[in-house]
Amino acid sequence: MSLTPLLVCDDSSMARKQVLRALPADWPVSVTEAGNGHEAMDAIRLGLGQVVLLDLTMPEMDGYQVLSALRAEGLAAQVIVISADIQEEAVRRVLALGALAFLKKPFDENDLRQTLSQLGILTEPGYIPQRNRLAANPIISFHDVFRETVNVAIGRAAALIAKVLGVFVQLPVPNVNILEVGELHMALTDASTCKKLTAICQGFIGSGIAGEALLMFHDSEIADIAQLMQRQSADYSDLEMLLDLSxxxxxxxxxxxxxxxxxxxxxxxxQILGQHASIDELIQVNRKRWKKTLAVEISYSLEGHDIRFDLLLLFTEDSIERLTHKLAYLTN
Known part of the structure; x- marks a missing residue:
């Protein structure tokens, strides 16, 4: 029985593990993993990627660049994109670049099997023991699991913003760190002083998990945002507009x-910081809860516009244990 060379490319070891778990048991494949687009191209050139399951948002070389490179080099590969970037324009672009299908994260085994069957890729059934596919079976860290969870979330948010503003949102790779309160204070102070900003803060709590979401807009970009939102009334102030977008x-x-x-x-x-409260006050109020903070930094940018939204999700120290427990099933 011949094995189909399958390449799984994603910068998240968590996402790659989820894909490997979802592969049909009766699909005879030999699996190669890649953590970025450069590794993926090297593997495809060696003949290790007849079928490619490809992420879009990756550092160094993203999925769009891989698809473009495949076309430029004339390399034959059957590519299925699996991504959290679910903007309609993202789907249109990858199909135009030669991808055969698009699956949105998170997906399940049935989604993948159905797609493979429809494309005629799932052929020559034969049982392949799972241990051959997951031989390394790496232990996935909380950091990687949580970053992939956030990755799905920012993709959902980007799709909504794209519809509201009528633009294509360029997704970042989220930055996840655990910061001491002093480091957090320094980071927020730097952010608040480097440029004129309007910052909107919103607290959240549930099931033992609590924190603050902090969204920062550069004041020089507000007029451009208003134009994209097609503000019709002078009574609709800048702050109301930013609150709605937030x-x-x-x-x-x-x-x-x-x-x-x-x-x-x-x-x-x-709350609008600077009007209702300052960043210093935000830190002081939460100092006891934020001895250590799980901080997620996300920087969205809008294609064709000099506009960027900087979003910080700050989870309290007590939330980390609860989040670890909630995500434990994914780390095994």
Whole structure:
């Protein structure tokens, strides 16, 4: 029985493990893993990627660049994109670049099997023991699991923002760190002084998990945002507009994280820092809870516009243990 060379490319070891677990047991494949686009191209050139399951948002070389490189080099590979970037424009672009199908994260075994069958890729059934596919079976860290959870959430939020503003949102790779309160204070102070910013803060809590979402807009970009939102009335102030946009972005991120970890978050009223409170006050109020903070940094940018949203999700120290427990099933 011949084995189909299958390449799984994703910068998250958690995501790669999920894909390997979802492979049909009766599909005879030999698996190669890649953590970025450069590794993927090297493997495909060696003949290790007849079928490629490809992520989009990766450092160094992303999925779009891989698809473009495959076309430029004339390399034959059957590519299925598996991504958290579910913008309609993202799907259109990858199909135009030669991908055969698009699966949104998170997906399940049935989604993958159905797609492989429809494309005529799932052929020559024969049982392949799972141990041959997961020989390394790496232990996945909390950091990687949580980053992939956030990755799905920011993709959902980007799709909503893309519809509201009528633009293509360029997704970042989220930055996840555990910061001491002093480091957090320094980071927020630097952010607040480097440029004129309008920062909107919104607390959230649920099932023993609590924190603050902090969304920062550069004041020089507010007029461009208003134009994209097609503001019709002079009575609709800049702050009202930013609060509405914050509600969409923060709400979508938090609801997606909550759904994935099976909790419900209650969200407080948004506060405009500098008007209702300062960053210093935010730190002082939460100093006891934020001895160590799980900090998620996300920087969205809008294609064709000099506009960037910087979102910080700050989880209290007590939340880390609860989140670890909630995500434990994914680390095994």
């Amino acid at each position: 509600s969409v972005l923060i709400g979508a991120c938090l609801s997606s994280i909550a759904e994935q970890i099976d909790v419900v978050f209650s969200q407080g009223h948004p």
